[in-house]
Amino acid sequence: MTPITTQDYSIQFNSDCYSALSNYIQNNTFSNIFILVDSNTSDLCLPKLLAQLNTELTIEVIEIEAGEQHKTIETCLGVWETLSELGADRKSLMLNLGGGVVTDLGGFVACTYQRGIKFINIPTTLLSMVDASIGGKNGVDLGAIKNQIGIIKTPNMVLVDTDYLSTLSSREMRSGLAEMLKHGLIHNELYYSKLSRLSNLTLEDLDQLIYDSILIKKDIVEQDPTEQNLRKSLNFGHTLGHAIESFYLNHKSKALLHGEAIAIGMILETYLSNKLLDFPEDKMQLIKENTIKVYGKIDIPEADYLPIIELMKFDKKNIKGNINFVLLNSIGDPKINQTTTNDLIIKSFKFYSN
Structure with missing residues (x-):
């Protein structure tokens, strides 16, 4: 499929995703790469991404709990602290591999860590492919109130690989x-x-x-x-x-x-x-x-x-x-x-x- 080019970033599809990602990494001077996953995508999606990542940069994986109930400032605090402990700097790249919770929260963390590091969304659910990962809305819930804390900042790229949809239940697809x-x-x-x-x-x-x-x-x-x-x-x-x-x-x-x-x-x-x-x-x-x-x-x-x-x-x-x-x-x-x-x-x- 032909990539979709927006005013600020490109959306790559299926077989073109990973060559576009490799080119992007090679054409920038990143210090290291952080991959944000949840407890589902860590098992079901991360192995495929790691196999496709062609880089000698250090790669660190940060895992959060799956589910909307974990889309909180408390979760962000844990991710910010982990980034700091693992030596993330302003030249780090963050890859958000997951559904809407991961891309919303991961984008917010990336936009606010050291006043902003580059991030790429790799949506793994239908919902995040067509909605959450597109358009630059990043944020978390405030208690039970949806998306009350956040920022509008577009990702540097979005990779839509529909093979990840095979990991979903029919209920998630309907969502x-x-x-x-x-x-x-x-x-x-x-x-x-x-x-x-x-x-x-x-x-x-x-x-x-x-x-x-x-x-x-x-x-x-x-x-x-x-x-x-x-x-x-x-x-x-x-x-x-x-x-x-x-x-x-x-x-x-x-x-x-x-x-x-x-x-x-x-x-x-x-x-x-x-x-x-x-x-x-x-x-x-x-x-x-x-x-x-x-x-x-x-x-x-x-x-x-x-x-x-x-x-x-x-x-x-x-x-x-x-x-x-x-x-x-x-x-x-x-x-x-x-x-x-x-x-x-x-x-x-x-x-x-x-």
């Missing part, structure tokens, strides 16, 4: 698919339709859809890198989805993956779009049916509605205390900075549950 479905809903109805026909997709189709999804995000980010206007559209489904994810993060029996929570958020926010912007009712029903077909339906008791709504006050899109949503005029036509009432949000939960 990543949610962000791709979102890209279709905010940008391109034809793309959304292709993704909705999952049973007909081949592995080759998936590679192309991943490529197309990255292009959609890349184009939006380049027009609005610091999320003042258009980039906010990438948060469709996330205002409610992040609140749902945060609320259930500490409920081990009902903890949701990011994409699972966003899938619910997209159904709820499509309902709000119908009520507030006249989004077509037939398409609202179709999105609900398509989404539940893939993700099933979880039980959200009415007692949870208000605590979830309360968490939305921490959403980063909020202005002067107003909870701002991204809603849809139609598929491919998002509208940012929309507000609504708690009563209508509660009705959206009931629409999802019934």
Whole structure:
């Protein structure tokens, strides 16, 4: 696949990834290399990367615990201390090998260690390939509140090797698919339709859809890198989805993956779009049916509605205390900075549950 060149960095694919990485290392004067992994990618993905790394530089591996609950400042502190103990300096290179937690946290650590060292994201999950590793958002959670601490700084390169997807469970693959479905809903109805026909997709189709999804995000980010206007559209489904994810993060029996929570958020926010912007009712029903077909339906008791709504006050899109949503005029036509009432949000939960 042809590399995607952004304003600041390149995104390399599959067989071209490792030659591009070798060239990058050879053409820069790095002192050493640090690879950040989690307890999953250490076993499942690191051996392949190490076999492909053609360098005489010292390579150190730093491992963190897997899971959103470890995407914290405390984890960063451990990584910063380890970097210091192992002699990392401003000429060190950091490779973030993992899913969204590793690329988000690893990017934040790299951007802040000695005021910034170069880093490359090597996403190993579908979610991180099409979303987390692209666009320069780096950061960690503050308690149960998602991504409250962070910085926008693009990586120096992204390597997308879809062979790593073979290490994922079907649940993790579905989680990543949610962000791709979102890209279709905010940008391109034809793309959304292709993704909705999952049973007909081949592995080759998936590679192309991943490529197309990255292009959609890349184009939006380049027009609005610091999320003042258009980039906010990438948060469709996330205002409610992040609140749902945060609320259930500490409920081990009902903890949701990011994409699972966003899938619910997209159904709820499509309902709000119908009520507030006249989004077509037939398409609202179709999105609900398509989404539940893939993700099933979880039980959200009415007692949870208000605590979830309360968490939305921490959403980063909020202005002067107003909870701002991204809603849809139609598929491919998002509208940012929309507000609504708690009563209508509660009705959206009931629409999802019934």
